[in-house]
Amino acid sequence: MRGSIxxxxxxxxxxxxLDVGSTPDGRRRRxxxxxxxxxxxxxxxxxELVAALGKGYYPPSERLxxxxxxxxxxxxxxxxxxxxxxxxxYEHICQHHLVPNLGSIKLSDLxxxxxxxxxxxxxxxxxxxxxxxxxxxxxxxxxxxxxxxGLLARNVADAVTPxxxxxxxxxxWNEDEVITFLxxxxxxxxxxxxxxxxxxxxxxxxxxxxxxxDVDLVLGQLYVSRTLHVLKGGQIIFRxxxxxxxxxxxxxxxxxxxxxxxxGKQAFERSVLGTVLTGDDLVFSHPDGTPLLPTTVxxxxxxxxxxxxxxxxxLHDARHTHATILLKLGVHPRIxxxxxxxxxxxxxxxxxxxxxxxxxxxxxxRFDQAFTTRxxxxxxxxxxxxVGSLSAIxxxxxxxxxx
Numbered sequence: 016m017r018g019s020i021x022x023x024x025x026x027x028x029x030x031x032x033l034d035v036g037s038t039p040d041g042r043r044r045r046x047x048x049x050x051x052x053x054x055x056x057x058x059x060x061x062x063e064l065v066a067a068l069g070k071g072y073y074p075p076s077e078r079l080x081x082x083x084x085x086x087x088x089x090x091x092x093x094x095x096x097x098x099x100x101x102x103x104x105y106e107h108i109c110q111h112h113l114v115p116n117l118g119s120i121k122l123s124d125l126x127x128x129x130x131x132x133x134x135x136x137x138x139x140x141x142x143x144x145x146x147x148x149x150x151x152x153x154x155x156x157x158x159x160x161x162x163x164x165g166l167l168a169r170n171v172a173d174a175v176t177p178x179x180x181x182x183x184x185x186x187x188w189n190e191d192e193v194i195t196f197l198x199x200x201x202x203x204x205x206x207x208x209x210x211x212x213x214x215x216x217x218x219x220x221x222x223x224x225x226x227x228x229d230v231d232l233v234l235g236q237l238y239v240s241r242t243l244h245v246l247k248g249g250q251i252i253f254r255x256x257x258x259x260x261x262x263x264x265x266x267x268x269x270x271x272x273x274x275x276x277x278x279g280k281q282a283f284e285r286s287v288l289g290t291v292l293t294g295d296d297l298v299f300s301h302p303d304g305t306p307l308l309p310t311t312v313x314x315x316x317x318x319x320x321x322x323x324x325x326x327x328x329x330l331h332d333a334r335h336t337h338a339t340i341l342l343k344l345g346v347h348p349r350i351x352x353x354x355x356x357x358x359x360x361x362x363x364x365x366x367x368x369x370x371x372x373x374x375x376x377x378x379x380x381r382f383d384q385a386f387t388t389r390x391x392x393x394x395x396x397x398x399x400x401x402v403g404s405l406s407a408i409x410x411x412x413x414x415x416x417x418x
Contacts, residue, residue: 018061023049029057033064046091049083067165081125082118084166085109088157098254100244108153112137122166127174130154134178144178151177185369186328187336199323205315207277208299208307209333214270216337216355219330220244223307224253228294232275235266239356243306251306262356274298338363342370345377 018033033046048064050057089109093102116133117125130151137147155172162170188196193213200206212222217239224243231237240261241253256262266274282292284302296304316330328336334355341351352363 018065020054020057020061022054027052029054031057031061031064033061033068047087051078079122079166080118081120081122082114084122084161085114085118085157088160092160098244099246099252100254103247105153108150112150113154122161125158125171127171130172130175134175138178143180145180148177148180151175185335185339185367186326186332187339188325188328188332190340192325193336196319196323196325200319203315203319205299205312205319207273208312209316209319210273211270211299212330212333213337214267215264216334216341216351217264218242218256218334218356219312220309221256221356223297223299223309223312225298226295227278227292227298230266230274230298232266232271232278235268235271237264237266238262239264243309245308245310256356262353264354335367338367339370342367 018031021030021032022028023030029050029052031048031050033048034043046064046068048060050060086109089102089106093105097105113133116136117129120129134147134151137150138144151172155170158167158170158172161167197206197210197213200209208222211217212219215222215237217225220242221239224241225237225239229238229240238261239256242256244252244254246252277298278292281296281300281302285292285296285304288303290304297306300306313330320327338351338355341354342348348363348367349360351367352360355363357363357366
């Protein structure tokens with residue numbers, strides 16, 4: 016482990032840099048700390064840090080504020096470990112909310128009441144309960160990391176109750192509404208995309224990242240291996256799916272037909288531009304092959320929904336519609352989980368619990384029907400036996416009377 020010291024500005028301020036190895040993706044990992052005072056004090060702090068990190072913990076600085084810690088946490092943990100899109104979201108919350116309100120508090124002085132008051136203030140300012148819960152999750156994770164690094168003895172966020180977010184009722188379409196919408200979408204460049212979303216349950220950004228090499232139109236399969244994200248400044252990147260692993264989705268014959276027609280149309284557009292459609296090209300893109308922006312697709316969806324006059328639902332609700340229809344058709348929740356890419360079947364059951372009552376009633380009716388059929392069969396057989404016995408008795412009585 017190596018370290019260095021450099022002077023910062025004209026004041027007696029020194030920046031300590033520690034080289035503490037590499038991140039999982041091979042990048043150098045460094046820890047930074049600012050010390051105010053003499054160079055000798057900075058050297059003493061450097062020796063302390065080297066010795067402590069060699070033993071597996073990070074000795075806290077008495078002057079370390081929450082602002083300074085969050086900056087270090089974002090730099091040393093969030094950016095190397097999480098996706099760029101998630102990192103951007105965390106940095107936004109820290110810079111625009113946590114730091115302006117709590118940043119001046121020393122990390123060691125942070126108390127549960129500070130966080131509870133912060134949540135109350137954010138709710139009063141107009142933020143939703145769900146958004147404030149996101150802030151709580153972030154600060155809880157940040158403080159949990161501080162405990163792991165040896166900067167804190169306990170996570171004070173454990174003693175804070177975040178606001179309870181109200182659950183919004185899920186909006187979905189039935190089969191007739193889906194057909195109406197897709198018929199209206201035929202005249203738009205997004206017909207194949209919207210059809211695929213309804214018939215596979217993929218997330219929007221997953222569909223926008225699919226390449227032709229991920230689709231097998233012979234076997235009727237589509238492999239979800241990545242997702243598209245747009246960073247600040249318009250940079251487009253591709254990352255692993257939300258669950259962290261890929262999945263295979265079986266395509267219906269109708270979807271295979273739609274994608275075959277879409278491939279032919281796309282191949283013609285490329286030929287007009289003097290290029291050839293390849294397996295590495297995106298399935299859903301602009302005519303020149305450049306990626307579609309997620310916001311553009313969402314705006315096109317919203318306009319088309321308004322034009323059709325159907326019940327308004329979000330683009331993401333196409334995914335919920337797919338799952339809801341499958342469950343109502345009696346498809347096992349485990350299959351629905353696999354198609355949606357949920358990490359566990361419990362997430363699927365919790366998300367679509369509104370469908371469960373109908374499934375329970377249908378199951379009870381089918382169970383009752385099975386027994387009713389058998390019961391009626393037994394009664395019919397018993398009736399036949401009784402009729403047979405009665406006929407035999409009548410015949411015997413008739414013979415005796417004749418004698």
